Amino acid sequence: MKRRDGTPGAQPSPGPKSLQFVGVLNGEYESSSSEGDSDSEDGAAELPRSSSSGSGDDSGGGSDSGTPGPPSGGEARDPEPEAEPEPQPGAQGSRCELSPRLREACAALQRQLSRPRGVARDGGAARLVAQEWFRVSSQRRSQAECVAGVLGAVVRLGRELLEHVVNLTDGNGNTALHYSVSHGNLGIASLLLDTGVCKIDHQNRAGYSALMLAALTSVGREEDMAVVQRLFRMGSVNAKASQTGQTALMLAISHGRQDTVAALLACGADVNVQDADGATALMCASEYGRLDTVRLLLAQPGCDPALLDNEGTSALAIALEAEQDEVAALLHAHLSSSQPGPPLPSDCPTAKPSEGGCSDGGEDPQPQ
Known part of the structure; x- marks a missing residue:
């Protein structure tokens, strides 16, 4: 989780670019990396168009060149606007009802899903359903009304089909869900x-779940x-993300999403989880100079600021190295206040300073 490049500075960093998000829309790959504070209109991850191509089914196929990778330095941009859309065989009408062709494909797929595993299946229906589902549900301009119409039509054909399509x-x-959140x-x-069948914790090939992407989203409306x-x-x-060990809390912190950090903590996020480098959320906040976030994390029961990463470095040492002076001072004060004072000699009575005793100069011992 720690930054390995860049020169530490006294000013809080705006955070890294968001993880690269790659997908398939209308048979074409699109990928993105957005700034942590997001230059986009809605704060979601941008999806610039890529030249690779792949299918929209759930077979896991697709060009390796479209595989999600580490954040890139390229400037994010919106997908190129498309020309007037050609007539599609899928959802149509103001309520996005299924076309006869798509309805037939859904019914055929439902029948196939009901067959025992191992029985040969025709992939044509599955490919059409997948293509239309991603077209309706997973574009930036997708409309909730249309998605609701498709979901309603699908569930009437069978709950097994609904679970297949949603996931x-x-x-x-x-x-x-990855796309809608992003x-x-x-x-x-x-x-x-609402469907009750959504696999929320499913991670994409880059190792991130939709919940983790939600930690990056700029949320403006209640x-x-x-x-x-x-x-x-x-x-x-x-x-944890499968490749980096990052949690949603770490991602939210690195991208400066303070409201999201608070929401994650309220939902039980563990402040002491360590990623593949041994870094914690507190270390991340310390390195990026998130003073308010550091205060919030230290206030959590059980927060351990003395944890060390794989290199034997603490949050305080990271803050000092990054020249985050205010954060370092806060961590030092917290660590000092949590340490017990020096033990009294065994022959010293537990007397108040005004009564003499072993206190030095009549004052309480100061924390070390």
Whole structure:
């Protein structure tokens, strides 16, 4: 979790760029890395267009060149606007009802899902359903009304089909929940949670769950924060990203999402979890100079500021190295106040300073 590049400075860092988010939309890969404080309109991760291509089904296929990687230095931008959309075989009409072709494909897929495992299945129906599902649910301009219409039609065909569709993954392991959270389409995310079949803790190929992406999202409206809090309650807030060991709390801190940090702590986030480098949330906040966050973490019961990372470095040492003087002073004061005073000699009575005794100069011993 610790930064390995850049020169430490006295000013709090704005945070790293967000994890790269890669997906498949309309058969084309899109990837992103956004600034921690987000330059985008809604604060969600941007998805610049990539040249790779892949399918939209849940087979896990797709070009390796589209695999999510570490944050890149490229400037984030919105997907290129598309020309007038061609007629699609899927949802249509003001209520986004299923077209006859898509309804037939859904019914065929439902029948296939009901068959015993090992029985050969026709992949055509599955591919069409996956393509249309991601088109309707997973674009930046996707509408909750359309998603609700598709979900309603799907659940009428069978709950098994609903679970399959809601948890479909693209070639990079992203679900509709990953996309809706990343785009800030939290109304759609709420609909997906409403189904009761959403696999919230599913991690994409980069190792991140939708809950972790929610920790990066800039939440401005009260109703959106309610969705984020619901996601935190329903998922595992202490799950670690498979490749880095980061938790949602660490991600929120590194990107300066103070409200999200508070929400995670209220939902049981563990402040002492350590990532693959042995770093804790407190170390992260200390390095980036998040003074208010450091105060909040230290106030949590059980917070251990004396923990060391894999290099034997404490949060205080990290703050000093990064020249975060205010944070270092706060940590030093906290550590000093939590240490017991020097023990009294065995032959010294427990007398008050005014009564003499072994106190030095008539004053209480000062914490070391």
